[in-house]
Amino acid sequence: MIRKAFLLGAGLGTRLRPLTDILPKPLVPLFHRPLVEWAMKACAAAGVEEFAINTHHLPLMWRMEDGGWLMRDGKGTGLVGGNGLVAKSAVWEGMPVQLFQEDNLLETGGGIKNIEAWVGEDDVLVHNGDIYSSLPLEKLMEAHQASGNVVTLALRSEGVAKHIAVEDGQVFDIRNMLGKAEGTHVFSGIYIFSPELLEKIPAGEKVSVIPAFLELAKEGKLGGVVLDEGVWFDLGDAESYLAAHRELGMADAIHPDAIISPEAVVERSVVGPGAVIGAGAVVRDSVVWPGVEVKSGRVVEGEIVCK
Numbered sequence: 001m002i003r004k005a006f007l008l009g010a011g012l013g014t015r016l017r018p019l020t021d022i023l024p025k026p027l028v029p030l031f032h033r034p035l036v037e038w039a040m041k042a043c044a045a046a047g048v049e050e051f052a053i054n055t056h057h058l059p060l061m062w063r064m065e066d067g068g069w070l071m072r073d074g075k076g077t078g079l080v081g082g083n084g085l086v087a088k089s090a091v092w093e094g095m096p097v098q099l100f101q102e103d104n105l106l107e108t109g110g111g112i113k114n115i116e117a118w119v120g121e122d123d124v125l126v127h128n129g130d131i132y133s134s135l136p137l138e139k140l141m142e143a144h145q146a147s148g149n150v151v152t153l154a155l156r157s158e159g160v161a162k163h164i165a166v167e168d169g170q171v172f173d174i175r176n177m178l179g180k181a182e183g184t185h186v187f188s189g190i191y192i193f194s195p196e197l198l199e200k201i202p203a204g205e206k207v208s209v210i211p212a213f214l215e216l217a218k219e220g221k222l223g224g225v226v227l228d229e230g231v232w233f234d235l236g237d238a239e240s241y242l243a244a245h246r247e248l249g250m251a252d253a254i255h256p257d258a259i260i261s262p263e264a265v266v267e268r269s270v271v272g273p274g275a276v277i278g279a280g281a282v283v284r285d286s287v288v289w290p291g292v293e294v295k296s297g298r299v300v301e302g303e304i305v306c307k
Contacts, residue, residue: 278294
């Protein structure tokens with residue numbers, strides 16, 4: 001079983017502005033929970049007991065004492081990232097979380113290299129911070145541990161970005177970068193790596209993880225498992241964010257702490273805790289964030305009301 005998970009939380013979230021002017025993208029609410037918390041719950045259900053998260057944009061919003069989300073555990077940590085940044089410790093539902101702040105963005109490869117001390121000798125589940133999925137992560141874990149591969153990617157058969165070429169459980173090309181195939185499957189943004197991956201990523205550099213993946217593909221050590229069960233959403237832009245709230249239906253759409261005038265109309269919408277919908281207001285096919293007021297008489301259709 002995989003006991004550690006690394007959540008990618010350092011992106012700027014430019015496609016999701018203005019929401020990400022207020023919160024880091026992984027902390028944007030999805031059905032009244034931060035998006036990243038859905039990923040953490042899925043990882044924990046599959047057996048993960050310890051988390052690391054890389055942060056960059058609006059880092060104080062991750063800490064409850066600063067108005068953020070994670071509880072501080074009051075303990076120091078000796079973990080130091082590859083670029084010399086010391087990890088800060090926190091707690092989520094009783095499980096330890098190490099926050100690795102990247103003052104300068106390190107990209108997908110550099111971010112992983114930066115947590116090398118935390119990884120130690122363990123295999124790690126990596127989960128992109130801006131996706132929601134109910135993929136069977138246990139199957140990914142089983143496939144990785146049975147394969148002997150250094151990295152195993154979770155793939156989907158359908159989607160708009162079929163960049164991964166895979167056959168018999170082995171990935172042999174990505175976007176035809178090795179001259180073998182354009183791709184047959186979609187990368188979900190979820191994968192597992194063994195510590196050997198870190199040997200292929202230079203220290204202290206801003207670098208993508210893709211060159212390391214390609215090197216592993218050449219060596220026959222990059223695996224892929226197709227997980228078409230469950231749902232998968234990339235919530236990287238406003239349209240997909242609204243679509244997820246329309247289609248998932250994961251919790252009560254109207255939070256019990258929302259205040260809605262009996263003279264207001266709310267249809268097919270999600271309204272967060274502490275939100276206020278005034279008399280005569282109309283809210284349709286929209287998401288209203290926690291604590292936000294929709295004033296009396298306002299008409300909101302197909303919008304994200306975040307401030």
